[in-house]
Amino acid sequence: MPSPPPHSRTIRVLLVEDHDMVAEAICLALERSPDLRIVGHATSVASALTDARRCEPDVVLMDRRLPDGDGVTAIADLLVLMPDVRVLVLAGEGSGSVAARVAEAGGAGLILKARGLSELEDAVRRVAAGEMVFSQDLLGDVLGRLTGRVPSLGANLTPREREALQLLGQGHTTTEISDQLGVALNTGRNHVQRVLEKLGARSQLEAVTIARREGLLT
CATH class of the missing domain: 3.40.50.2300 (Response regulator)
Incomplete structure (x- = not known):
C-alpha cells in the first residue's frame, strides 16, 4: 500500500x-x-x-x-x-x-x-x-x-487463575501462590496446572514466557 x-x-x-x-x-x-x-x-x-x-x-x-x-x-x-x-x-x-x-x-x-x-x-x-x-x-x-473469529489466548482463564498467573510471573513458587491466594496447596497446584493447560505450556517458565508475549502479565 x-x-x-x-x-x-x-x-x-x-x-x-x-x-x-x-x-x-x-x-x-x-x-x-x-x-x-x-x-x-x-x-x-x-x-x-x-x-x-x-x-x-x-x-x-x-x-x-x-x-x-x-x-x-x-x-x-x-x-x-x-x-x-x-x-x-x-x-x-x-x-x-x-x-x-x-x-x-x-x-x-x-x-x-x-x-x-x-x-x-x-x-x-x-x-x-x-x-x-x-x-x-x-x-x-x-x-x-x-x-471474535480467533479467541485470545488466555481469554478462558478464570479470575483466580489470572491471579495465579500474575504470581507466577512475579517468580512465586506453587506453595507461595497457595499462601497468597489463601487456598490449600493442592488447590493452588490445580490453579497453576489449569493455567499451563489453557496457555498450552509444558512448564511454569514456558507459561510465563507465553503470558508475557501475549500481554497477559502486567
Whole structure:
C-alpha cells in the first residue's frame, strides 16, 4: 500500500523509550525527515503523561515495556489527557493478542522494533494521517481476534487463575501462590496446572514466557 502524502505541517512526536541507544537511533532517524519533529523524550509511563501535557504531540511513539508499567495500558490515560493524540506502540515482540489490546485501548497501531527505521517513519506519518497501522504479520490475527473469529489466548482463564498467573510471573513458587491466594496447596497446584493447560505450556517458565508475549502479565 503506498504511503499517504506528507503532511502540510510538521508532525510532533513524543518518544517514550527507556533504552538510550534505541531512543537515540529513533530520534536520529525521525529528525532526518523535515515533516517529523521529536518534541520530547520520556522514559516511563509517568513522565510520558507529564510530557504529553507539556509537549502537545500529534503522535506518541510508546515502548510497550517501561520501568513503571505497560505501554498498552497507558494508552487510556494518554487519551484522557489528549483525546486526539495518536498512540503508536513500539514492541520488541508482538502477538495478535497484544495488537488487539492496542486497538481495543484506542491505540493507533503496533510496530515491531525489528522493522526498519524507514518503516517506522512511514508508520508515524500514517497514524498521524488517521490510519491504523499494524505489522503485516500481526494484521490478520488482530482482525480475527477483534471480530471474535480467533479467541485470545488466555481469554478462558478464570479470575483466580489470572491471579495465579500474575504470581507466577512475579517468580512465586506453587506453595507461595497457595499462601497468597489463601487456598490449600493442592488447590493452588490445580490453579497453576489449569493455567499451563489453557496457555498450552509444558512448564511454569514456558507459561510465563507465553503470558508475557501475549500481554497477559502486567
